[in-house]
Amino acid sequence: MGESARQLAVPLDEVLDAELVEDDGPAGTELVRTGKDRHLSPGTVAAIAASVPDSTRRAYGADREAFTAWCAEEDRTPLPATAETMAEYVRHLTVTPRPRTGRPAAPSTIERAMSAVTTWHEDEGKPRPSMRGARAVLNAYKDRLARSSDPAATARQATPAQPQQLRAMLAGVDRATLAGKRNAALVLVGFATAARVSELVAANRVDVVEAEHGWDVHLYRGKVRKHTTTALLYGTDPATCPVRALRAYLEALTAAGRTEGPVFLRVDRWDRLAPPLTRHGRPIGDPAGRLTAEAAADVVERLAVAAGLAGAWSGHSLRRGFATAARAAGHDPLEISRQGGWADGSRVLARYMADVDRVKNSPLVGIGL
Helix, strand or coil: CCHHHHCCCCCHHHHCCCCCCCCCCCCCCCCCCCCCCCCCCHHHHHHHHHCCCHHHHHHHHHHHHHHHHHHHHHCCCCCCCCHHHHHHHHHHHHHCCCCCCCCCCCHHHHHHHHHHHHHHHHHCCCCCCCCHHHHHHHHHHHHHHHHCCCHHHCCCCCCCCCHHHHHHHHHCCCCCCHHHHHHHHHHHHHHHHCCCHHHHHCCEHHHEEEECCEEEEEEEECCCCEEEEEEEECCCCHHHCHHHHHHHHHHHHHHCCCCCCECCECECCCCCECCCEEECCEEECCCCCECCHHHHHHHHHHHHHHCCCCCCCCCHHHHHHHHHHHHHCCCCHHHHHHHHCCCCCCHHHHHHHHHHHHHHCCCCCCCCC
């Protein structure tokens, strides 16, 4: 396999929907292959690479580089690695402070590092190392964190932004400005569609269609690889009505001469639309001015902080908040799943709804205590 293919860092189970099984031919015959049977063309390599999110590829690449550097310091072989090397590396991660936080890696970060290394072996055609010892070390680390009530014992989750929090976040937004109109629309449409910020900022003007009930918003749900059409309905409170917020923002864009292209655009503090961005004298960012997912998430976080709301706020707060609020209002899990583009039987969605159900459907309800 060529160098470009080896650098893909693509686990097979993320690329293929079905298992590939070798056809050995009729019994007693020897399978003869040509030189091209194990060759990938540059176009196919690029197609495989494009199927994996950039964030996943970057994270796996960084994990593999860190593992390789550690192996060099410890005089160990990174590929193929032994079970002993993997166990020692995991222990290293559980006791070594990270430069950015000053604390050892969280269990979820170590899990990702283990996956990065084992799938690297698959990519290179090497046998996967036994992870039994490494897994035992990680389990002991999890137990130690839990017994000491360390916050790292539980995975960090975004705080759900429910209607009450949305009202607080938007109370300080100046909706007379273009930036204020955009931020209100971004937060309310993001909540109402339960969209990931990456899905939200990918929307174009042609993807939002005015309808009798409000708007229809067409989004490509990247995780499940399908398009959905989500109905935006009028809210009972004008301050948190996604239909009114989106209409006000789009009308402002039209007045500014933007009638096509991205829905959510960069706006600077002087209300300049899609201002040019440069780094070291070179243009960066989407030429059309499309807002990045990181910038959209930053909007949510800044509004929550400005409102004095405690919690771990991020772009995902909108998606999680929708699931929590919809379940609390008694909506069917299937309809919640369809609105937000979750996969059937999503464990993540089930966890969000469990936050509500553990109280609402508790066996303690109505037993006479």
